[in-house]
Amino acid sequence: MSHDIWVWVAALLTLCILSFLYKDNPFYKFAEYLLIGVALGFGIAIVWYNIIIPKIWIPLRYQHQYHLFIPACLGSLYICRLFPKYAWLSRWPIAFSLGASIGMSLPLTLQAGIFKQVQSTMLSGFSISAIIAFIGVVATLIYFYFSAEHKGFVGGVAKTGIWYVMISFGAIFGYTVMARMSLIIGRFEFLLHNWLGVIK
Amino acid sequence: MRKSIPLRICLVSGIVMIIQFFIPHRYSQTVYNYTLDWLIVSGIFAIVIGLHSNFHLHITRIVRKRKGWGYNVVTMAATLSMAFIGIAFGIGADSLFMKIYRNIEVPMDATMFSLLGFFMASAAFRAFRAKTKEATVLLIVALIIMIGRVPLGYFLWHRFPELVEWIMMYPNMAAQRGIGLGIGLGMAAMELKIILGIERGWLGGAGD
Known part of the structure; x- marks a missing residue:
């Protein structure tokens, strides 16, 4: 059994949650x-x-970057939220952070979230796996396309999309459960090895 | 004025940052770096609002002695002590702050997430009962993934781990990519709508 007070604290809190x-x-x-x-x-x-020390205190106090007073004044308007009048x-600092963040992320979203993904989906060879993946992407997109009724050809493709989505959800579910299981194994290993010393 | 100025700030800052992305010049990079710093500095005050909201909630419950108010005392005491210990005595690897982090926060966090394993399994048993073909596929794939990720899978069939890898790499990735493309298109559309002032939901909650 451990004689370390911190191990005892961690073990008792682990038991509290369990x-x-x-x-x-x-x-x-x-x-x-x-x-x-x-x-x-x-x-x-x-x-x-x-953040506060390296991004505000040091630049203002030692590097004389007084331009930081502008975002500080703008940010201080957040406090107005506490006074209804x-x-x-x-809204001003929200507008700035929203606009600037969107401006930074929009080109990247288009580049990484759309163009790269479409590029990677295109068939680079004719292996069965690559064709399966290509059909999967198209079918999943059609499944989430609601501007056309899911009937006839579109309906058939959308149905294929459901199968792909179900396979993916199953994979994610299995993967997540296993990740959680490895966490609980870790906690029991801690209790039985580090705390009680039952297993070596 | 109460709405038009924020809409203009949003439009101008958004357009400037989009244009900046396409200009490969050091001035453009300076604008980017300044904006990043400005975002961080102005964001600090949003944290103040968050903290105020949190403390207000707990203090109100304590002062009015609502049911279970003692737990709010625990949260308040833990927050203030942890912040004080960190700020006053440092956050180095051997500091008291990191000892508390390693021996209180990390074990509780890991245990909390591991608990979800039990609840996910029991919820899944109720929710995913193989009533339809699609639900059956989901269950079978989940089982394959779970078995294939442990030594038992290899013991049952030596190519089990390869099968798991294939499912993750092709059908799973295809659906993920399809969903991801949908999300990407949706995000881009929503971002444009916000910058152009078509989507104004973010203005709400502070009067006209």
């Missing part, structure tokens, strides 16, 4: 609320060290 398998109980609720609090506190400290001013 207790939910029986039913909702105060131990689980305690761990759940603690997790939310710790995760939020973690995020605050990370933002402090990775001036809440409309909070």
Whole structure:
């Protein structure tokens, strides 16, 4: 059995969360609320060290990048959200971040999300697998195309699309379950090896 | 003015950043870097709003002594202590902050996600009962993937892992790509609508 206090803390909290398998109980609720609090506190400290210090404090204090006062003033308008009379001013920083983010992502979305995907779908050879993949992409797209009624030829292709989508959902489901299983194996290994020392 | 100015800010910043993408010049790159910094700096204040909302929720429940208010005290105490420990004593690899992270947050996070395995399995049993051909396909593929990902699959048939790889690489990838193309087209259309001021849902919630 471990003599490390941190191992004990981790083990007891793990058991608190696993207790939910029986039913909702105060131990689980305690761990759940603690997790939310710790995760939020973690995020605050990370933002402090990775954003506020290197992106605001150092550039303003030591590098004299005073242009950063502009986004700081703009961003401070978010606070207006807390005062109903001036809440409309909070739209300005939202507009800037929305517009700039979209402007940055739109060409990339077109490039990586559409052109590259279409390019990769095109048959580069005539292997059966490549043809199956090509038919799958077209059929899935037709299945999600609702401007034409799914009847006749379109209906047949859409039906093929359903099969592909089901295969994909099955694969994702199986993959996710196995990922979760590996996590639970990890937790039991921790409890039985690191904490109790039952397995070597 | 309350709506037209934000719409213009959105249009101008969006168009400038789109044009910037197509100009391979160092000034253009400078505009990109400045905008990135500006986005980060202005975004910090959005975090303040998020924190205010979170603290307001918990403090209200504590002050009014709503049912289970003690749990809100736990969340508040954990948030403030973790943030204080991190900011005051540093976040180095051997710091107290990282010890708490490794021994409290990581184990609870992993256990929480592992719990989902049980619930997914039981929910799937109820939801995916092989009533239709499509549901049967889904179940069979899921089983193949699950068996093929563990040594049992190889033990049953040595080409099981290859079959799993093939399913992931071709039929699965084809459907994923089809869905991805749909998402990409939808995103591009929605982004254009927002920049051009056709979609104005984001303006809502702060009066006219």
